[in-house]
Amino acid sequence: MRLISLVERDGYPSDPNHIFLTAGASAGVSLLLSMLIQDSNSGVLIPIPQYPLYTATLAQFNGAPTPYYLDERHGWSTSVDAVETALKDAVTRNVKPKALVVINPGNPTGALLDEATQEQLVKLCEVHSLVLLADEVYQDNLHKRTTHSFTSFKKVVSKLRSNVPLVSFHSTSKGVTGECGRRGGYFECTNLSDDILGLIYKMVSVGLCPPLSGQIGVDSMVRPPRKGDPSYGLWKAETDSIHAALASRTKVMAKRLNQLPGVTCVDSPGALYLYPQITLSTKAQAAARAQGKEPDTFYALRLLDRTGICVVPGSGFGQEEGTWHYRVTCLCPGVEDYVTALETFHGEFQAEFGS
Amino acid sequence: MRLISLVERDGYPSDPNHIFLTAGASAGVSLLLSMLIQDSNSGVLIPIPQYPLYTATLAQFNGAPTPYYLDERHGWSTSVDAVETALKDAVTRNVKPKALVVINPGNPTGALLDEATQEQLVKLCEVHSLVLLADEVYQDNLHKRTTHSFTSFKKVVSKLRSNVPLVSFHSTSKGVTGECGRRGGYFECTNLSDDILGLIYKMVSVGLCPPLSGQIGVDSMVRPPRKGDPSYGLWKAETDSIHAALASRTKVMAKRLNQLPGVTCVDSPGALYLYPQITLSTKAQAAARAQGKEPDTFYALRLLDRTGICVVPGSGFGQEEGTWHYRVTCLCPGVEDYVTALETFHGEFQAEFGS
Numbered sequence: 251m252r253l254i255s256l257v258e259r260d261g262y263p264s265d266p267n268h269i270f271l272t273a274g275a276s277a278g279v280s281l282l283l284s285m286l287i288q289d290s291n292s293g294v295l296i297p298i299p300q301y302p303l304y305t306a307t308l309a310q311f312n313g314a315p316t317p318y319y320l321d322e323r324h325g326w327s328t329s330v331d332a333v334e335t336a337l338k339d340a341v342t343r344n345v346k347p348k349a350l351v352v353i354n355p356g357n358p359t360g361a362l363l364d365e366a367t368q369e370q371l372v373k374l375c376e377v378h379s380l381v382l383l384a385d386e387v388y389q390d391n392l393h394k395r396t397t398h399s400f401t402s403f404k405k406v407v408s409k410l411r412s413n414v415p416l417v418s419f420h421s422t423s424k425g426v427t428g429e430c431g432r433r434g435g436y437f438e439c440t441n442l443s444d445d446i447l448g449l450i451y452k453m454v455s456v457g458l459c460p461p462l463s464g465q466i467g468v469d470s471m472v473r474p475p476r477k478g479d480p481s482y483g484l485w486k487a488e489t490d491s492i493h494a495a496l497a498s499r500t501k502v503m504a505k506r507l508n509q510l511p512g513v514t515c516v517d518s519p520g521a522l523y524l525y526p527q528i529t530l531s532t533k534a535q536a537a538a539r540a541q542g543k544e545p546d547t548f549y550a551l552r553l554l555d556r557t558g559i560c561v562v563p564g565s566g567f568g569q570e571e572g573t574w575h576y577r578v579t580c581l582c583p584g585v586e587d588y589v590t591a592l593e594t595f596h597g598e599f600q601a602e603f604g605s
Numbered sequence: 606m607r608l609i610s611l612v613e614r615d616g617y618p619s620d621p622n623h624i625f626l627t628a629g630a631s632a633g634v635s636l637l638l639s640m641l642i643q644d645s646n647s648g649v650l651i652p653i654p655q656y657p658l659y660t661a662t663l664a665q666f667n668g669a670p671t672p673y674y675l676d677e678r679h680g681w682s683t684s685v686d687a688v689e690t691a692l693k694d695a696v697t698r699n700v701k702p703k704a705l706v707v708i709n710p711g712n713p714t715g716a717l718l719d720e721a722t723q724e725q726l727v728k729l730c731e732v733h734s735l736v737l738l739a740d741e742v743y744q745d746n747l748h749k750r751t752t753h754s755f756t757s758f759k760k761v762v763s764k765l766r767s768n769v770p771l772v773s774f775h776s777t778s779k780g781v782t783g784e785c786g787r788r789g790g791y792f793e794c795t796n797l798s799d800d801i802l803g804l805i806y807k808m809v810s811v812g813l814c815p816p817l818s819g820q821i822g823v824d825s826m827v828r829p830p831r832k833g834d835p836s837y838g839l840w841k842a843e844t845d846s847i848h849a850a851l852a853s854r855t856k857v858m859a860k861r862l863n864q865l866p867g868v869t870c871v872d873s874p875g876a877l878y879l880y881p882q883i884t885l886s887t888k889a890q891a892a893a894r895a896q897g898k899e900p901d902t903f904y905a906l907r908l909l910d911r912t913g914i915c916v917v918p919g920s921g922f923g924q925e926e927g928t929w930h931y932r933v934t935c936l937c938p939g940v941e942d943y944v945t946a947l948e949t950f951h952g953e954f955q956a957e958f959g960s
Binding site (some may be wrong): 273274276277280284302303307311327346423429430432433452453456457458459460461462463464465 | 629632813
């Protein structure tokens with residue numbers, strides 16, 4: 251692929267030999283984690299809450315998940331202190347941290363890192379000899395005015411002239427390019443030695459190739475139509491309308507969720523989700539436990555049964571002890587209707603179990 | 606998917622809940638091997654020569670390849686004695702064999718197992734508590750009259766009422782359904798406990814789904830047009846012509862390869878390949894070593910440089926010490942021309958390095 255858009259995005263050169271096509275970002279993450287984990291003491295720092303690909307893949311390869319907590323009270327921000335705390339905790343468990351996973355924009359939180367925090371995280375990786383795994387699949391999903399825009403870790407690392415080994419993951423199935431089932435993605439390596447790149451090349455080759463349709467999707471994503479191209483007008487109109495719809499749905503949902511008793515919701519600028527916190531009464535918790543379920547799973551299953559709306563309970567993503575959340579997507583048209591259904595359900599749930 | 610064709614093939618029922626769709630057979634093999642390998646003493650019996658997916662994946666997950674040798678003098682047949690020898694050898698290396706990989710029809714050999722041997726192999730798995738991994742991706746690639754037809758391990762295990770855990774892999778990219786880049790496949794589990802099936806379900810879910818185009822390919826493969834369907838005539842004509850072309854190309858190649866001095870070639874009935882043995886002189890071996898290459902790699906690279914024909918050296922698949930092979934596909938039209946080029950090259954090579 252021509253790497254026009256990566257160079258344009260970051261202002262630094264990209265080497266096609268340092269980029270590997272994958273069957274979606276998941277396949278790349280899985281490959282890198284399998285290479286980083288040497289034994290069950292190999293730790294990987296992961297944000298909590300986090301897209302459970304990471305915990306699941308760490309379980310598969312018998313690595314040690316080393317959680318650091320995102321700060322819900324400050325818009326799900328990432329603090330270097332929280333990562334330092336996790337590193338100290340790892341030492342007490344005899345875990346040797348190998349890598350730091352950062353999801354930016356966040357999944358499920360939708361939070362967007364600022365460049366100052368990114369610089370601190372890169373420096374932390376330098377100090378602790380960590381590989382930085384940057385999950386940047388939502389980089390094109392920003393649908394709210396923010397004080398800052400998306401900055402890639404490639405740009406931050408390049409600007410700092412840092413030697414931190416960085417792998418950045420991207421996917422066609424977010425943004426506006428393709429559906430999840432197309433399975434297209436790539437990862438770009440920065441500061442990896444030729445030996446390691448050679449090993450990655452060999453391992454990627456074992457899987458033959460990502461699906462053709464995914465490869466075509468990646469090509470479309472990194473080389474979108476440009477002003478003056480015949481398809482530019484249509485592409486721009488469709489892209490803008492998708493982003494506008496996401497922005498308006500997210501805004502409506504966040505506002506109305508925040509008006510519900512016992513619900514607070516960070517109105518995040520990115521990704522495709524909201525991750526509201528719900529207060530669940532002692533009675534609701536007891537009813538859940540009686541069924542052998544986590545309280546948020548109990549809530550989510552009831553919501554599904556009563557309204558047909560499917561949300562993912564926070565216990566799948568991780569959350570601070572004693573708090574409960576769910577992840578809801580902002581993708582569906584007819585948002586007014588399903589928020590109304592959600593409100594009605596929540597009222598009935600509280601009437602039954604107390605607030 | 607409706608499982609008409611699996612049931613028709615074997616005469617035994619198939620349970621859709623025991624079948625998992627994959628991005629080609631490779632993804633399924635990788636998943637199963639990752640689950641079977643507990644530590645570096647976990648052994649997996651693999652045929653030599655073998656499609657290097659197995660050695661590469663065992664290296665990735667730090668398992669112990671436990672090779673058993675196929676018998677070239679008897680048409681690359683599989684003998685239970687050879688597997689028993691490998692099992693004894695494993696004990697001396699402190700390796701605990703977990704699984705037996707059988708590739709039927711063989712890759713790169715194209716050999717087809719007979720049912721009596723399959724029964725012996727199943728019984729061997731019973732005795733040694735091995736999981737049987739049956740790579741049956743070439744089951745529809747039989748293009749020569751044989752004394753017996755393809756029999757699935759599912760059928761053999763079912764017929765014997767054996768309790769051997771069996772996983773059979775299939776793919777859309779062999780046969781006549783689709784190209785490799787579509788990435789479609791599935792594996793069917795027999796005699797796996799609900800616990801293990803639950804675990805596989807969870808692990809498969811982490812990867813979200815195989816590519817949509819691959820899923821469509823699997824559907825086309827397991828439900829081909831039937832007599833009376835509007836597309837049956839065209840499908841039958843195309844399928845038959847592909848098989849006829851493969852048969853005729855394989856026949857021409859095997860015959861002419863066997864006429865070359867210093868070349869012997871098993872004329873196998875299946876897969877898409879031939880795997881001729883080549884005698885390489887001491888001078889050729891020395892010239893290869895001087896370049897830091899295996900002798901068969903040296904031969905294959907020269908062939909590529911001189912003729913543009915790409916074959917895969919046997920050292921990639923494994924071979925008995927001191928023998929040299931290459932794998933050549935029988936897929937290309939114009940076989941007469943490229944066999945002629947191959948003959949000319951071989952003559953020149955022998956003129957330069959001796960026979």
